[in-house]
Amino acid sequence: MDTVELERFRYHIATDRERRTLTQITNVAHGFTERAEPKTPESCARYLLSRMINKKGEEGLKESLHQDHPALTIRSVQHLGNAILVRFDQNFRGVPVFGAEATVELDKDCGLTSLQWDLGCVHPKSTIAPDLSDVAAIERLAKTLDADLEIKEIGPPQLQLFGGRHCAWHLVWHFFDVPALPYASDGSGQLQPHSGIPVSDFLMDAKNGDIIFSYGKAFSADLSHAQMVGRCEDDFSRRFTGSKIGPSYKLHDVARDLRTHDSQYSPIGRWAGQLVASPRADLGDSRRGAVSAHYNATRVTDFYRNHHLGDMLPRNLIGVINCCDSATPADREFRNAFWRDEKMWYGQVRSESGHLVSVARFLDLVAHEITHGVITVTSDLIKDGDGGALHESFADIFGVIIKNHYTFGINSDPKRWDWTIGEGFPVGGGCLRDLSDPGRLNHPNHTERRLKMPSEPERENHENGCIPSKALHAAVTAEASTISSEDWIAVIAKTMATLHRTATFADVPVQLKYAISTHLGESRRNLVGDLWDIIDDAYQSVGIYAFATPRVQPQSLLDRSS
Incomplete structure (x- = not known):
């Protein structure tokens, strides 16, 4: 199938200093008052996304999206404080494109705050015709995975396009929530159980029946x-x-x-x-x-x-x-x-x-x-590689935040917090993980020490999650930090919610900086530059380097008047 990888695009109003991009994609204020459609988050988001793709997207992407009407369907609309997140999924001739999505963040007046996409440029002449029927695929999966796995335990698969992970694109059957362990990424077969409670998604090539990707999904009346x-x-x-x-x-x-x-x-x-x-x-x-x-x-x-x-x-x-x-x-x-x-x-x-x-x-x-x-x-991170580690990292972070919220109260000092998870749970005492100092439990504290354990994916995800967790701990507890713990909670939550399914470690500091820019707004825009530096220092200290983001000019941050 003649295709290319997912096209990646990121926009945030904090880096659009003179509002040139915003002006280019909107004809009038907030882009919708001249139109007949009602001004809803869904309609505004679709309009802004369409205009941004027409202005900034590659020609191949535009051509691919024009094959379907609509090629981008709304997955969800979520309200986070004053922000509204509208998420879109991509289809090609009615077939979902795995991992292809776009997110539009609006303010309370439906004005554009940020916009990002990871979308596939599928050749317009590509055919969507599987050689393997869904029934044959179910039989093939049951036989491949486990002789004891009954066909009735496997739900009907969905036809999808899979690609954009440094490999050729494939037409696949996507099986959801299969009661089986995932396959090792090196093709050596099923992984060994860690929790003993397996449930996984499998993507099977619809041409030859090979499993090309899989990932676990179990984390660790009248009333x-x-x-x-x-x-x-x-x-x-x-x-x-x-x-x-x-x-x-x-x-x-x-x-x-x-x-x-x-x-x-x-x-x-x-x-x-x-x-x-x-x-x-x-x-x-x-x-x-x-x-x-x-x-x-x-x-x-x-x-x-x-x-x-x-x-x-x-x-x-x-x-x-x-x-x-x-x-x-x-x-x-x-x-x-x-x-x-x-x-x-x-x-x-x-x-x-x-x-x-x-x-x-x-x-x-x-x-x-x-x-x-x-x-x-929200982000629905894939539990594989960086995505799996980030799943565990954010779960640990909010475990720490919520525990300390009820221990010390609102707006307590993060430097006083207990940054351990599961204190008293392990046999013999101690904790499961220490986000402030993973190394004391022999957990990786730098990307150079990240684990590769294909036979124990749950342990790999939990322990590698300590790397971004340590970075976030360093940022939140930095002496130079000038915002409260409540500010950090809002920023971290927004970052967790706005990442895309296929996010990597390097996406997190970018989204953190964008979230800080939006959260602090006009009244505290003078703090943004220093906080961006704190985030960069914290993540670079564990070997995570953000994708390039323009340096903020605080004097023009979030100034909508120009």
Whole structure:
């Protein structure tokens, strides 16, 4: 198939000092008042994107996009504080182009703030005709992966175009959420299990049936409002919101769209758990794991909503306690927690007294897993290579942020924060990761030390995620930083939400700088230049160098008057 790689473009108003680009793509103020269409975020974003592509896109891209009407379809519209993000996916003759997307960021008046795309220049004469039928592809995948994998466990695949990752383009069958481990990138076969809870996406060549790319996706009635109480795993009395359903009180918070279920130690793949219920609103100390899971998930969702990030949360959040997998020993200890199938799954560990204690007792781990869900709703980073490490890095970062938010309060000093994840979780004590000093746990702290572990992708992602996490820690705690922790939270959240699926380490400092420019606005534009330098220094200290971004001229930053 005669194609080229994805075309990459980035624009932010902070680097358009004289508004030349903005003036070129808009005929009047904000670009839409002269048109008959209603001024909605969707219509404004589509108009601005079309004008920018016509002005700045390569001829091959324009020709490719003109084959479909529309070739760019809206995936989502999300509100983050005063910003509006409109995301587009690319199609070619009705076939989605894997990883091809565009994001338009608007202000509250639908004016353009930033615009970015990674789009494919597909030759207009390319044919979209698979040699392998979807039924044949399902049979081929089942046979290739595992003799015990039944065809009925594989959902129908979607025909897509795959390319732009330093390889030729392919027409592929994309299989979603297959209960199997991904394949090693060197083609040596399936990876070895790490968490024991596999679920992966597979892209199969629609011509010859070869698996050309795969990636894991498991991270590691009549209702009435009811106030409930119970003791948690840390022996504190916790108050939380549930529902009264008939004669029972259940852990279903309708307002927060949050539920807590009990797996009753059944294997993950065969889960048939039910809502945790009680005949009384006071659970006492009988359901400590459920109380911890529900209470901590409430705190995490409240944090996101109180920071104007509620649109980033997954809908219908479900936490599942008392989880096991097929390898769980008879004593039911399952030392794990992860995000999978749009649910939070919590295992349990033996305490010194011999009792099973839910992993949901750790607020930072609950925040980590819910943040994986936030990422899937927003940037939807691919869990492979840099994308997988960034998935874990941002989950760790927000685990730290949320834990310290409830420990020290709003606008606390990040230099006082505890930057560890999972303190007290490992056997023998200690923590899982230290974002301030990964090296003390023998985790990589520089790109020169990044791990290559094709047989253990989850460990590779978690440990390599320490590299960008250390950089972000250095930026947030820098002595020269002149903004508050609340400012940093908003900037980091926006960066996490605006990255594209195929983002690399080098994309993060760029998006951080753009987010800072927008967040500080006119009143604090004099701070932007120094903060850009702090970000560059922090990321370069771990070997991450941003893609070229023009140097900011603070005196003209975000000045819309010209």
